[in-house]
Amino acid sequence: MRKQSPKGGRSLAAIYLTSALLLLAGVVLAVCAGKYPLSPAESLRILLNGLLGRDSGYPLMTQNVVMGLRLPRILGSVLVGAALSISGAAYQSSFKNPLVSPDLLGISSGACIGAAAAILLSLPTAGISLFAFLGGIAAVTLTMSIPVLIGNRSNVVLVLSGVIVGAAMSSILGFIKYIADPETQLASITYWSMGSFAYVTLGELMILLPVLLVPTVVLLLLSWWIDVLSMGETEARALGANVNLVRGITIACATLLTAGSVCIAGTIGWVGLIVPHFGRMLTDPSNRRLMPLCGLLGGLFMLAVDTLTRTIGVTEMPVSILTGVIGAPFYCWLLFRQRRSLG
């Protein structure tokens, strides 16, 4: 039996391996880069010793920069990039719509409002992620119900519905900022709504790790059924799929991933749209192969963007500036490719 071959005869294993190696190399490079540049050998030594809890003999400040600042940030960006990309692939398949992503469906903003409300109520990290999830679920429910209400389920209407929900959500967020305590709460809410990895801590990552890992595992297990779902509701039902169950679990898991990402780094646009498409170009749309690849490529993409934002300017640039510069023209190209199936 011949192995399934992805596009252009490249083997799937080679694509995975290359992406994984690039990601590893990216992590090492990102440890090196910054205001205190280090050589790859130095950063590896500090990293490995630090992970084993040993003193590497380098100045304490250098060790702190690597272990306390750069490592959490790097892990955070890789996790968020992977989570948003897998989440984007799941939304695109379950809505049979290549033009959507967590941010374009308004789900990121919904999760952001949940998180902001939790900050307003001074809840701990677990409470913030729960509220972020509830906000995301509320947003996706709204976005899904507008096309049903107006009786038009085309791809464009779903995207417009996401625009409407996103706009409503940013008004609510504005109101939350307006009533937030400017001394203690406003700054952190603003940070969430801008998207940044500057204040990621290892402790917080450890708490949020299950919120990202569990839905990822569930989505990977369901990946083939998500393919069936992408045939559209009637066909999926005629093929014997339990459409409501598969779609319910898929959307819940994708929303958890989005909410978890928002809890780590706030709202970051475009990643969840771009990476799944790029993955499909490298392999094919089968989620069994696409979702793991999205994890690797999304981590790599987010890591590269975050490392650039903290190294190219004198002061740090918000991540969304760079993702937007890449994302907007990409969306334009995507619309061009999809022009026949619009409307």
Added chain:
Amino acid sequence: MIYRISGLVYTYPTAAGKKVLDGVSLTVAAGEVLTLLGRNGAGKSTLLSCMLGLLRPQAGELLLTGRSIGAMSAREIAATVGYVPQFHLPGFDYTVLDFVVMGCASRIGFFSRPGRREREDAEAALEELHISHLRDRPYTRISGGERQQAIIARTIVSRPQALLFDEPTAHLDFGNQMRVLRCIKALAAKGYAVVMTTHNPDHALLLGGRAALLDGCGRLGSGRTEEIVTQRMLSDMYGADIRLEHVASIGRKVAVYPSL
């Protein structure tokens, strides 16, 4: 009998009491082709949806292999009936093989995925429809006729007992229409119970077998094709002058318009 339908009534919830199907009775046996004719909006697709368990009729009985379809799960129905939709709008460019493997869904567990056996079954189905060479091509980038073959392959991969075709010739060129009809005839000869809707009465004549006619008021008449598809019934149903002419050179009756 694969299908035994009696007294079926269906009204769309929004249609204020207008019965789309009003006391429809029909049987379909293994190895037979039933061509379903009727004007636009006469309820052909509605009847197919009921036969797939996608719509629940308000009254009447619909037995699939002797069991009431309402009591069967989506998986059980999918294992028994294959469905070839009228429009298939592709969302993503799956390979033809991946696309055909999806036909195995009714026997794949919830957190499971198809394995070697399903892939082999899919390859056998591709072989059977003579499209093995398309195996690794994206199914969005093959011709309309080839895609129709791929959808049929996806339908037969789970070895159902009945195949339902919703206007399988609607979007095909003249040559591909003939090829699909030939394929449908071959599938019936292999023992599938085939139901097909069409707007072209000549297709019913070509396939022979049995025909059923929805009259636009929800009533259905069925019988042997030559009894059902007559000049008078066609002219009444379509509200146009339609002739059945015997063409000596090909030795069969042909449905044609005499002129415009």
